[in-house]
Amino acid sequence: MGSSRWRWLVWVGAGISVVGLAVFLWGEGLDRANQWAGVLGLFVGLAGLVLSVTGGVRGRGGGQSADGAAAGGSVRLVRNVKGDVVIGGGGAPGPVPEAPAAPVPGAAGDGQSARGIRAGGDVNLVDGVEGSVRFGEQQP
Known part of the structure; x- marks a missing residue:
């Protein structure tokens, strides 16, 4: 419904x-x-x-929200991680998109949301990870 x-x-x-x-x-x-x-x-x-x-x-x-945010680069919401978080070096921020992107789904009532966000890069919502989280890590 x-x-x-x-x-x-x-x-x-x-x-x-x-x-x-x-x-x-x-x-x-x-x-x-x-x-x-x-x-x-x-x-x-x-x-x-x-x-x-x-x-x-x-x-x-401690809810996290990026609702309606506008970013030229990536947007990452990270919480409840038991371990290391490694965010690799991204490029220089790009232009902010004009039209809002499709809403990024999250579990209802989980405290994380990214509705109506405009981002030139990736949008990641991470919650409750027992290990490490790595974004854009440089491979040796």
Whole structure:
């Protein structure tokens, strides 16, 4: 299912839920609706607290982003490497491309992204490598 279709379904579902809740509360009368609103507000507040705490804990992982970057050379996002990282000498930076490149995919929610990047060289996203990472290493 496409992203825009999913987003559309979420909005339709949220709209139907809000209308259904409004009809339910209207049918209950003012006093009962006030009691229901208090109970629902408690659960919405608790859900917001849980989401903010889990988002804060998850956000400590140190995400990396090069979204919308423009570079004449290569762009490399490297993290969580247990070992050496060797980045060989590249040439002089070239011109920055005019049109944005296709988005570089990353796992959803992995904290690394390079969407809408314009680079004259390679775009590499490296994460969780147990050995060494070498880019453009000169061979002896």
